[in-house]
Amino acid sequence: MALPVSIRASVTPLELELIASETLVDIVPLISMEKTAFISGAYGPLRPPVKSRIPLWMATNLKLKKKCHIVPPDWLNIEFLQERLTHETSYPAFSDLPFRFAEIAKVILDVASDDLQNPDKIRSLLKDLREARQAKSREGLQKLDHSELSLPNLCSMEINEIRPFFIQAMSVLTKLVREPTAGP
Amino acid sequence: MDNDYFSIDAILAENQKIQCTFKVDIPDMGHLGGGSERDIKSLAKVPIPIWLAYIVLYSDWADFSIPTPFGARVRNALKAESRSVKLSGLVGAGGLWYGFGKMIMDILSDEQANEISEVLTKTFRGRLTEVVDQAQHFAALGPSGGGSSGDTSLSFREGLDSTERELFALAQASTKRTKRWYEGNNRTRR
Numbered sequence: 607m608a609l610p611v612s613i614r615a616s617v618t619p620l621e622l623e624l625i626a627s628e629t630l631v632d633i634v635p636l637i638s639m640e641k642t643a644f645i646s647g648a649y650g651p652l653r654p655p656v657k658s659r660i661p662l663w664m665a666t667n668l669k670l671k672k673k674c675h676i677v678p679p680d681w682l683n684i685e686f687l688q689e690r691l692t693h694e695t696s697y698p699a700f701s702d703l704p705f706r707f708a709e710i711a712k713v714i715l716d717v718a719s720d721d722l723q724n725p726d727k728i729r730s731l732l733k734d735l736r737e738a739r740q741a742k743s744r745e746g747l748q749k750l751d752h753s754e755l756s757l758p759n760l761c762s763m764e765i766n767e768i769r770p771f772f773i774q775a776m777s778v779l780t781k782l783v784r785e786p787t788a789g790p
Numbered sequence: 791m792d793n794d795y796f797s798i799d800a801i802l803a804e805n806q807k808i809q810c811t812f813k814v815d816i817p818d819m820g821h822l823g824g825g826s827e828r829d830i831k832s833l834a835k836v837p838i839p840i841w842l843a844y845i846v847l848y849s850d851w852a853d854f855s856i857p858t859p860f861g862a863r864v865r866n867a868l869k870a871e872s873r874s875v876k877l878s879g880l881v882g883a884g885g886l887w888y889g890f891g892k893m894i895m896d897i898l899s900d901e902q903a904n905e906i907s908e909v910l911t912k913t914f915r916g917r918l919t920e921v922v923d924q925a926q927h928f929a930a931l932g933p934s935g936g937g938s939s940g941d942t943s944l945s946f947r948e949g950l951d952s953t954e955r956e957l958f959a960l961a962q963a964s965t966k967r968t969k970r971w972y973e974g975n976n977r978t979r980r
Binding site: 615616618619620623712744747748763766767768769770771774775778779781782783 | 888891892907910911914915918919922923925953956957960961963964965967968970971972
Protein backbone atom coordinates (compact mmCIF):
# COMPACT_ATOMS: atom_id res chain seq x y z
CA MET A 607 0.00 0.00 0.00
CA ALA A 608 1.20 3.47 -0.66
CA LEU A 609 -0.18 4.90 2.55
CA PRO A 610 2.29 5.43 5.39
CA VAL A 611 2.00 2.72 8.02
CA SER A 612 0.52 4.95 10.65
CA ILE A 613 -2.61 5.84 8.70
CA ARG A 614 -3.31 2.43 7.26
CA ALA A 615 -5.47 1.39 10.16
CA SER A 616 -7.18 4.67 10.94
CA VAL A 617 -8.57 7.88 9.57
CA THR A 618 -6.91 11.26 9.98
CA PRO A 619 -8.60 13.76 12.31
CA LEU A 620 -9.05 16.19 9.43
CA GLU A 621 -11.05 13.60 7.53
CA LEU A 622 -13.23 13.04 10.55
CA GLU A 623 -13.78 16.75 10.77
CA LEU A 624 -14.86 16.78 7.16
CA ILE A 625 -17.35 14.00 7.78
CA ALA A 626 -18.67 15.72 10.87
CA SER A 627 -19.17 18.93 8.91
CA GLU A 628 -22.14 17.38 7.19
CA THR A 629 -24.15 17.83 10.39
CA LEU A 630 -26.92 20.35 10.16
CA VAL A 631 -26.71 23.45 12.36
CA ASP A 632 -28.94 26.43 12.85
CA ILE A 633 -27.78 29.79 11.65
CA VAL A 634 -29.00 33.33 11.57
CA PRO A 635 -28.11 34.48 8.08
CA LEU A 636 -27.06 38.03 7.40
CA ILE A 637 -27.52 37.83 3.66
CA SER A 638 -30.23 36.54 1.38
CA MET A 639 -29.75 33.48 -0.70
CA GLU A 640 -32.09 31.56 -2.95
CA LYS A 641 -32.65 27.85 -2.63
CA THR A 642 -29.44 26.41 -4.04
CA ALA A 643 -28.67 22.87 -5.01
CA PHE A 644 -25.54 21.27 -3.62
CA ILE A 645 -24.31 17.74 -3.92
CA SER A 646 -25.67 16.72 -0.56
CA GLY A 647 -29.00 18.43 -1.02
CA ALA A 648 -30.71 21.72 -1.66
CA TYR A 649 -30.41 24.35 1.09
CA GLY A 650 -31.98 27.72 1.51
CA PRO A 651 -33.58 30.03 0.87
CA LEU A 652 -31.84 32.23 3.43
CA ARG A 653 -33.95 35.17 4.54
CA PRO A 654 -32.51 37.20 7.37
CA PRO A 655 -33.30 37.31 10.23
CA VAL A 656 -35.13 33.97 10.03
CA LYS A 657 -33.12 31.03 11.30
CA SER A 658 -32.44 28.21 8.92
CA ARG A 659 -30.73 24.86 9.01
CA ILE A 660 -27.72 24.26 6.84
CA PRO A 661 -24.74 21.93 6.97
CA LEU A 662 -21.81 22.91 9.11
CA TRP A 663 -19.39 23.24 6.21
CA MET A 664 -21.60 25.83 4.62
CA ALA A 665 -22.14 27.60 7.93
CA THR A 666 -18.38 27.84 8.50
CA ASN A 667 -17.88 29.20 5.05
CA LEU A 668 -20.51 31.87 5.48
CA LYS A 669 -19.28 32.72 8.93
CA LEU A 670 -15.76 33.32 7.71
CA LYS A 671 -17.12 35.73 5.19
CA LYS A 672 -19.14 37.31 7.99
CA LYS A 673 -22.40 36.45 6.38
CA CYS A 674 -24.10 34.61 9.20
CA HIS A 675 -24.12 33.84 12.92
CA ILE A 676 -23.99 30.26 14.05
CA VAL A 677 -26.40 29.11 16.71
CA PRO A 678 -24.62 26.55 18.89
CA PRO A 679 -26.30 23.13 19.03
CA ASP A 680 -28.25 22.12 22.15
CA TRP A 681 -25.42 20.31 23.77
CA LEU A 682 -22.76 22.96 23.30
CA ASN A 683 -23.31 25.02 26.39
CA ILE A 684 -21.87 25.17 29.86
CA GLU A 685 -24.67 23.48 31.80
CA PHE A 686 -24.90 20.44 29.59
CA LEU A 687 -21.16 19.91 29.42
CA GLN A 688 -20.73 20.49 33.14
CA GLU A 689 -23.40 17.93 33.87
CA ARG A 690 -21.72 15.44 31.58
CA LEU A 691 -18.39 16.10 33.21
CA THR A 692 -19.71 15.35 36.67
CA HIS A 693 -21.34 12.22 35.31
CA GLU A 694 -18.05 11.24 33.73
CA THR A 695 -16.10 11.61 36.91
CA SER A 696 -18.59 9.83 39.12
CA TYR A 697 -19.44 6.74 37.10
CA PRO A 698 -17.10 4.19 35.55
CA ALA A 699 -19.06 4.03 32.30
CA PHE A 700 -18.69 6.60 29.53
CA SER A 701 -21.37 9.25 29.54
CA ASP A 702 -23.61 9.76 26.57
CA LEU A 703 -22.30 12.46 24.23
CA PRO A 704 -23.15 13.18 20.62
CA PHE A 705 -21.02 10.93 18.50
CA ARG A 706 -19.03 13.66 16.79
CA PHE A 707 -19.04 16.19 19.57
CA ALA A 708 -15.29 16.75 19.50
CA GLU A 709 -15.12 17.72 15.85
CA ILE A 710 -18.25 19.86 15.84
CA ALA A 711 -17.24 21.62 19.02
CA LYS A 712 -13.79 22.37 17.69
CA VAL A 713 -15.05 23.78 14.40
CA ILE A 714 -17.57 26.01 16.12
CA LEU A 715 -15.04 27.17 18.71
CA ASP A 716 -12.59 27.99 15.96
CA VAL A 717 -14.74 30.03 13.66
CA ALA A 718 -17.64 31.19 15.77
CA SER A 719 -16.40 31.65 19.30
CA ASP A 720 -18.12 35.01 19.41
CA ASP A 721 -21.45 33.26 18.97
CA LEU A 722 -20.94 31.24 22.13
CA GLN A 723 -21.56 32.51 25.61
CA ASN A 724 -18.35 31.55 27.32
CA PRO A 725 -15.93 29.98 24.87
CA ASP A 726 -13.00 29.66 27.25
CA LYS A 727 -15.02 27.82 29.85
CA ILE A 728 -16.42 25.56 27.17
CA ARG A 729 -12.94 24.85 25.91
CA SER A 730 -11.72 23.90 29.33
CA LEU A 731 -14.78 21.74 29.99
CA LEU A 732 -14.20 19.91 26.75
CA LYS A 733 -10.59 19.37 27.65
CA ASP A 734 -11.52 17.96 31.03
CA LEU A 735 -14.06 15.67 29.45
CA ARG A 736 -11.50 14.42 27.02
CA GLU A 737 -9.00 13.66 29.75
CA ALA A 738 -11.53 11.91 31.96
CA ARG A 739 -12.59 9.68 29.08
CA GLN A 740 -9.03 8.94 28.12
CA ALA A 741 -8.33 7.76 31.63
CA LYS A 742 -11.31 5.44 31.40
CA SER A 743 -10.27 3.99 28.10
CA ARG A 744 -6.89 3.20 29.60
CA GLU A 745 -8.61 1.18 32.27
CA GLY A 746 -10.64 -0.54 29.61
CA LEU A 747 -7.32 -1.62 28.18
CA GLN A 748 -6.85 -3.93 31.14
CA LYS A 749 -9.86 -5.91 30.10
CA LEU A 750 -8.49 -6.36 26.61
CA ASP A 751 -9.37 -9.76 25.31
CA HIS A 752 -8.55 -11.43 22.05
CA SER A 753 -12.16 -11.85 21.07
CA GLU A 754 -14.05 -8.68 21.89
CA LEU A 755 -13.94 -5.44 23.73
CA SER A 756 -16.97 -3.31 24.26
CA LEU A 757 -16.63 0.35 25.23
CA PRO A 758 -20.07 1.88 24.82
CA ASN A 759 -20.56 5.61 24.22
CA LEU A 760 -17.10 6.27 22.92
CA CYS A 761 -16.93 9.12 20.43
CA SER A 762 -15.57 9.18 16.94
CA MET A 763 -12.36 11.05 17.64
CA GLU A 764 -11.55 8.83 20.62
CA ILE A 765 -12.24 5.67 18.66
CA ASN A 766 -9.96 6.93 15.94
CA GLU A 767 -7.19 7.59 18.39
CA ILE A 768 -7.14 4.16 19.96
CA ARG A 769 -8.13 2.07 16.97
CA PRO A 770 -4.77 1.15 15.38
CA PHE A 771 -3.25 0.34 18.72
CA PHE A 772 -6.16 -1.73 19.97
CA ILE A 773 -6.57 -3.84 16.87
CA GLN A 774 -2.86 -4.58 16.70
CA ALA A 775 -2.82 -5.52 20.39
CA MET A 776 -5.85 -7.73 19.96
CA SER A 777 -4.36 -9.52 17.00
CA VAL A 778 -1.18 -10.18 18.96
CA LEU A 779 -3.28 -11.58 21.77
CA THR A 780 -5.19 -13.78 19.36
CA LYS A 781 -1.98 -15.34 18.22
CA LEU A 782 -0.75 -15.87 21.73
CA VAL A 783 -3.91 -17.27 23.19
CA ARG A 784 -5.10 -19.67 20.60
CA GLU A 785 -3.73 -22.72 22.31
CA PRO A 786 -6.55 -24.46 24.21
CA THR A 787 -8.26 -26.10 21.21
CA ALA A 788 -5.39 -26.36 18.77
CA GLY A 789 -2.51 -28.79 19.19
CA PRO A 790 0.07 -30.57 17.06
CA MET B 791 4.50 -14.38 13.87
CA ASP B 792 1.99 -16.41 11.98
CA ASN B 793 2.68 -19.68 10.39
CA ASP B 794 2.57 -17.79 7.16
CA TYR B 795 5.50 -18.77 4.98
CA PHE B 796 6.03 -15.19 3.85
CA SER B 797 5.58 -13.46 7.18
CA ILE B 798 8.77 -11.62 8.03
CA ASP B 799 7.87 -11.62 11.70
CA ALA B 800 7.64 -15.39 11.65
CA ILE B 801 10.99 -15.70 9.91
CA LEU B 802 12.69 -13.47 12.44
CA ALA B 803 11.07 -15.22 15.36
CA GLU B 804 12.22 -18.57 14.11
CA ASN B 805 15.80 -17.45 14.11
CA GLN B 806 16.25 -18.28 17.76
CA LYS B 807 18.17 -21.37 18.76
CA ILE B 808 16.99 -24.10 21.07
CA GLN B 809 18.93 -26.90 22.63
CA CYS B 810 18.21 -30.30 21.20
CA THR B 811 19.47 -33.66 22.30
CA PHE B 812 19.86 -35.89 19.33
CA LYS B 813 18.75 -39.45 19.64
CA VAL B 814 20.47 -40.87 16.62
CA ASP B 815 23.81 -40.40 14.95
CA ILE B 816 23.88 -37.98 12.10
CA PRO B 817 26.98 -38.15 9.95
CA ASP B 818 28.49 -35.05 8.38
CA MET B 819 26.29 -32.59 10.21
CA GLY B 820 28.67 -31.65 12.94
CA HIS B 821 29.00 -28.07 11.67
CA LEU B 822 25.51 -27.33 12.93
CA GLY B 823 26.75 -27.50 16.46
CA GLY B 824 29.36 -24.89 15.73
CA GLY B 825 32.06 -27.23 16.88
CA SER B 826 34.73 -28.91 14.88
CA GLU B 827 33.28 -32.38 14.89
CA ARG B 828 32.30 -34.11 11.73
CA ASP B 829 29.32 -36.04 12.98
CA ILE B 830 26.60 -35.57 15.54
CA LYS B 831 26.60 -38.45 17.94
CA SER B 832 23.41 -39.52 19.62
CA LEU B 833 22.85 -37.96 23.02
CA ALA B 834 24.84 -34.93 21.94
CA LYS B 835 23.38 -31.54 22.82
CA VAL B 836 23.32 -29.25 19.83
CA PRO B 837 21.76 -25.81 19.62
CA ILE B 838 19.83 -25.48 16.37
CA PRO B 839 17.40 -22.80 15.15
CA ILE B 840 13.70 -23.52 15.43
CA TRP B 841 12.99 -23.60 11.75
CA LEU B 842 15.33 -26.53 11.58
CA ALA B 843 14.33 -28.02 14.88
CA TYR B 844 10.71 -28.33 13.83
CA ILE B 845 11.37 -31.06 11.31
CA VAL B 846 13.99 -32.74 13.42
CA LEU B 847 11.57 -33.02 16.34
CA TYR B 848 8.67 -34.16 14.23
CA SER B 849 10.74 -36.89 12.70
CA ASP B 850 11.67 -37.82 16.19
CA TRP B 851 15.42 -37.56 15.73
CA ALA B 852 15.85 -35.39 18.81
CA ASP B 853 14.30 -34.16 22.01
CA PHE B 854 14.49 -30.66 23.28
CA SER B 855 14.25 -28.74 26.50
CA ILE B 856 12.55 -25.45 27.12
CA PRO B 857 15.01 -22.72 26.12
CA THR B 858 16.30 -20.09 28.54
CA PRO B 859 14.03 -17.21 27.54
CA PHE B 860 11.16 -19.28 28.85
CA GLY B 861 12.86 -21.05 31.66
CA ALA B 862 11.81 -21.07 35.30
CA ARG B 863 13.93 -18.07 36.25
CA VAL B 864 12.44 -15.83 33.60
CA ARG B 865 8.98 -17.04 34.41
CA ASN B 866 9.36 -16.21 38.07
CA ALA B 867 10.67 -12.77 37.26
CA LEU B 868 7.69 -12.17 35.02
CA LYS B 869 5.26 -13.37 37.61
CA ALA B 870 6.75 -10.99 40.13
CA GLU B 871 6.74 -7.88 37.95
CA SER B 872 6.21 -8.28 34.25
CA ARG B 873 7.18 -4.73 33.47
CA SER B 874 10.66 -4.90 34.86
CA VAL B 875 11.92 -7.74 32.72
CA LYS B 876 13.86 -6.70 29.67
CA LEU B 877 12.42 -8.82 26.92
CA SER B 878 14.85 -7.54 24.35
CA GLY B 879 17.70 -8.84 26.50
CA LEU B 880 16.32 -12.35 26.28
CA VAL B 881 16.18 -12.66 22.55
CA GLY B 882 18.68 -10.11 21.33
CA ALA B 883 17.96 -6.65 19.96
CA GLY B 884 15.14 -6.58 17.47
CA GLY B 885 14.11 -9.96 18.72
CA LEU B 886 10.65 -11.34 18.99
CA TRP B 887 10.08 -12.87 22.37
CA TYR B 888 6.38 -13.35 21.83
CA GLY B 889 6.91 -14.81 18.39
CA PHE B 890 9.48 -17.19 19.71
CA GLY B 891 7.13 -18.25 22.46
CA LYS B 892 4.43 -18.95 19.96
CA MET B 893 6.72 -21.17 17.94
CA ILE B 894 7.60 -23.15 21.02
CA MET B 895 3.93 -23.41 21.90
CA ASP B 896 3.22 -25.01 18.56
CA ILE B 897 5.78 -27.70 19.08
CA LEU B 898 4.96 -28.58 22.63
CA SER B 899 2.32 -30.88 24.03
CA ASP B 900 -0.95 -29.50 25.33
CA GLU B 901 -0.38 -28.84 29.02
CA GLN B 902 3.03 -27.32 28.56
CA ALA B 903 1.75 -25.24 25.69
CA ASN B 904 -1.09 -23.98 27.83
CA GLU B 905 1.36 -22.97 30.48
CA ILE B 906 3.49 -21.05 28.04
CA SER B 907 0.41 -19.45 26.56
CA GLU B 908 -0.58 -18.30 30.05
CA VAL B 909 2.83 -16.79 30.65
CA LEU B 910 2.79 -15.02 27.31
CA THR B 911 -0.67 -13.54 27.70
CA LYS B 912 -0.18 -12.41 31.26
CA THR B 913 3.11 -10.74 30.41
CA PHE B 914 1.65 -9.07 27.37
CA ARG B 915 -1.31 -7.70 29.25
CA GLY B 916 0.80 -6.51 32.11
CA ARG B 917 3.18 -4.61 29.89
CA LEU B 918 0.54 -3.25 27.58
CA THR B 919 -0.67 -0.48 29.87
CA GLU B 920 2.86 0.67 30.42
CA VAL B 921 3.47 0.75 26.66
CA VAL B 922 0.40 2.92 26.14
CA ASP B 923 1.32 5.28 28.95
CA GLN B 924 4.79 5.84 27.67
CA ALA B 925 3.59 6.26 24.11
CA GLN B 926 1.17 8.98 25.13
CA HIS B 927 3.76 10.65 27.29
CA PHE B 928 6.15 10.83 24.39
CA ALA B 929 3.55 11.98 21.94
CA ALA B 930 2.93 14.97 24.13
CA LEU B 931 6.49 16.12 24.52
CA GLY B 932 7.18 16.32 20.83
CA PRO B 933 10.64 16.53 19.35
CA SER B 934 12.25 18.32 22.24
CA GLY B 935 11.32 16.03 25.09
CA GLY B 936 12.73 12.78 26.31
CA GLY B 937 15.60 13.79 28.50
CA SER B 938 13.60 14.21 31.64
CA SER B 939 11.90 10.83 31.88
CA GLY B 940 13.11 8.70 34.72
CA ASP B 941 15.50 5.82 34.54
CA THR B 942 12.87 3.13 34.93
CA SER B 943 10.89 4.30 31.94
CA LEU B 944 14.02 4.54 29.83
CA SER B 945 15.09 1.03 30.71
CA PHE B 946 11.56 -0.22 30.12
CA ARG B 947 11.63 1.21 26.63
CA GLU B 948 14.99 -0.38 25.94
CA GLY B 949 13.61 -3.69 27.10
CA LEU B 950 10.66 -3.73 24.75
CA ASP B 951 10.56 -6.52 22.26
CA SER B 952 9.77 -5.89 18.59
CA THR B 953 6.06 -6.55 18.86
CA GLU B 954 5.77 -4.06 21.67
CA ARG B 955 7.86 -1.53 19.80
CA GLU B 956 5.42 -1.63 16.90
CA LEU B 957 2.53 -1.06 19.27
CA PHE B 958 4.41 1.79 20.89
CA ALA B 959 5.00 3.44 17.51
CA LEU B 960 1.35 3.05 16.52
CA ALA B 961 0.03 4.51 19.74
CA GLN B 962 2.48 7.38 19.66
CA ALA B 963 1.70 8.29 16.05
CA SER B 964 -2.04 8.31 16.53
CA THR B 965 -1.86 10.29 19.75
CA LYS B 966 0.45 12.84 18.16
CA ARG B 967 -1.88 13.26 15.21
CA THR B 968 -4.94 13.76 17.35
CA LYS B 969 -3.16 16.19 19.62
CA ARG B 970 -1.91 18.21 16.73
CA TRP B 971 -5.43 18.43 15.37
CA TYR B 972 -6.85 19.55 18.69
CA GLU B 973 -4.38 22.32 19.16
CA GLY B 974 -3.99 23.31 15.55
CA ASN B 975 -5.31 26.00 13.28
CA ASN B 976 -7.29 28.05 15.70
CA ARG B 977 -7.99 30.92 13.41
CA THR B 978 -6.22 30.17 10.18
CA ARG B 979 -8.87 28.14 8.41
CA ARG B 980 -9.05 27.96 4.67
